[in-house]
Amino acid sequence: NAGVMQNPRHLVRRRGQEARLRCSPMKGHSHVYWYRQLPEEGLKFMVYLQKENIIDESGMPKERFSAEFPKEGPSILRIQQVVRGDSAAYFCASSRPSGGTTGELFFGEGSRLTVL
Amino acid sequence: KQEVTQIPAALSVPEGENLVLNCSFTDSAIYNLQWFRQDPGKGLTSLLLIQSSQREQTSGRLNASLDKSSGRSTLYIAASQPGDSATYLCAVISGNTGKLIFGQGTTLQVKP
Numbered sequence: 001n002a003g004v005m006q007n008p009r010h011l012v013r014r015r016g017q018e019a020r021l022r023c024s025p026m027k028g029h030s031h032v033y034w035y036r037q038l039p040e041e042g043l044k045f046m047v048y049l050q051k052e053n054i055i056d057e058s059g060m061p062k063e064r065f066s067a068e069f070p071k072e073g074p075s076i077l078r079i080q081q082v083v084r085g086d087s088a089a090y091f092c093a094s095s096r097p098s099g100g101t102t103g104e105l106f107f108g109e110g111s112r113l114t115v116l
Numbered sequence: 117k118q119e120v121t122q123i124p125a126a127l128s129v130p131e132g133e134n135l136v137l138n139c140s141f142t143d144s145a146i147y148n149l150q151w152f153r154q155d156p157g158k159g160l161t162s163l164l165l166i167q168s169s170q171r172e173q174t175s176g177r178l179n180a181s182l183d184k185s186s187g188r189s190t191l192y193i194a195a196s197q198p199g200d201s202a203t204y205l206c207a208v209i210s211g212n213t214g215k216l217i218f219g220q221g222t223t224l225q226v227k228p
Contacts, residue, residue, distance in 0.1 A: 033215060043160075043205070043218040056215060091159060095214065104150065105216060107160035 002027070004094050004108035005074075012114045019079040019086070021111040025094030032075040033093040033105065034067055043091065049075060082115045089113075118143045118210045122219035129196055130227050137191040137222045139206030144184045150216065151180050151191050152205040160205065164191070196226045 005024040013019050025032050034046040045059040049069035060067065064082075069075040079086055089112045093105040119142045129135055139149070148167045152160040164173045164180040166189070172181040179192040193200060203223045207216040 031214065035216075035218075042220045043207075043216075045215045045217070048215055059215075093160075093216075104162060104165045106162060107152070109159040112157075 004029075004092055004106055006090075006092050006108035006111050008111060009109060010112050010114070012116060013082050014116050015083055016081050019082050019113055019115075021077040021079075021090050021092075021113070022074040023077070023092030023094075023108060024074040025092075026106055028096060029094035029106075030097050031095045032069050033095075034075070034077050035091045035093065035107075037089040037091060037110070039088070046077075079113070082113070084115045087113055087115045118146075118208065118217045120206060120208055120217050120219040122204075122206055122222050124222060125220065126223045126225075128225040128227065131196060131198060133196050133226075134192070134194050135196055135224070137193070137204050137206075137224070139189040139191070139219055141187045141189075141208050141210075141217075143210055144187050145210055146184065147209040147214075149180075149182055149189050149206065149208045151178075151189075152207065154203045154205060154221070156203075163204075193224075196224075198226045198228050200224060200226050 007022050032049045035043045037043045047060050047067045048056040052071050064080045066078045089110045091107050091110045093107045095105050121140050123138045150165045151163040154160050166173050166182040177194040182189045203221040205221045207218045
């Protein structure tokens with residue numbers, strides 16, 4: 001039973017380019033969460049999605065960042081026109097359909113974005 | 117607004133010691149509390165999940181307690197080993213969207 005799969009594990013982009021991070025939840029999980037961990041800082045919530053729905057995006061920067069979780073395929077976190085401050089580890093977590101209020105969240109290994 | 121604090125920020129102990137990591141949260145209206153372990157450059161491994169109706173959970177040498185009314189949780193590690201060296205993160209779910217609010221973590225070093 002594969003865990004939460006994230007790719008790429010490492011991504012290098014130049015300023016102004018786009019970054020796309022992918023997350024496949026655990027089998028049977030339909031809730032996906034994205035978190036960002038900046039260097040020397042804690043994990044910060046970004047967005048919570050269910051299939052084809054954004055439930056809570058209160059932690060997402062208003063510009064350049066977007067997320068989706070289509071009916072088929074992985075969840076995508078997209079960062080347009082990256083800047084150096086976007087350099088961070090981006091973690092995806094998933095939980096069962098009962099949701100995170102009572103269910104356990106399982107995290108992927110993270111995608112580490114470096115912006116040159 | 118929910119805030120989670122972990123004390124101490126760093127801890128160094130000799131192998132074999134029992135130790136306690138502390139976590140406090142400002143809003144007692146939580147759904148559950150989860151302890152994670154993070155190794156350098158790696159993802160998060162879930163250690164223990166305590167539902168709001170529970171007082172404690174145990175897994176091997178780990179025991180986590182929860183006191184909702186006082187806004188506190190502790191993670192007890194018995195007979196520590198060098199392999200326990202990692203950052204331990206406490207996180208709570210409050211509100212109805214299921215998002216975890218994390219503490220800053222306690223970085224543990226167990227010396228052989």
